[in-house]
Amino acid sequence: MFSEKKSGKTISDSSSQQNTIAQGTTITGDIVSDGDFRIEGTVEGNIKTPGKVVIGKTGAVNGTLKSSNADIEGKFSGKIFLSDTLSLRASAHVEGETEVGKLAVEPGATFNATCAMKGALKELNNGQKTGPSSTTKSNA
Structure with missing residues (x-):
């Protein structure tokens, strides 16, 4: 997102930044980001990020959440798809x-x-076989 120059090197790393939706803020629509999210406000829509999403105590989301991890302290209604851990x-x-x-x-x-x-x-x-090929019938 933003570049910062230190000692002749350019640093640009949006994935280490955290996006915050503050209490009292309402967003209607889809959100796509490479960074983490902390939601203390309200989101009516879908959120997609490869990072972590934290829904704080005052936060509320109504929609679909796709990310790697999520910590929920507030309210969520909809569908959650996580590649790793959901902590409630x-x-x-x-x-x-x-x-x-x-x-x-x-x-x-x-x-x-x-x-x-x-x-x-x-x-x-x-290590176990499943499906029709692993079942045997006995006519005894």
Whole structure:
């Protein structure tokens, strides 16, 4: 995003910067970024980033979230697709559908959603054959 010159070198790294949507701010529409997000306001739309999304206690999102990690303290309604971990804090309120690698829920969190864990299938089938070719019939 921005370049900064230090000692003759140009530094440009938008992925290490955190975008903040402050309390009292409402955004309607889709957000696409390479950096992390902290949301204390309201987002009505979709968020897509390869980084981490934090929805603070005053934050609310209604839409689709696609990222690697998310920490939720506030409210979320919609669909969540994460390649890694979804962490729900005690004050979190989540409704909708989730597809995550890992799920961490603190006591007190509200989680009214369907949940699919992408990494679990590989662990269950580790070294085991599945499907019609692995079943045998016996006519005894």
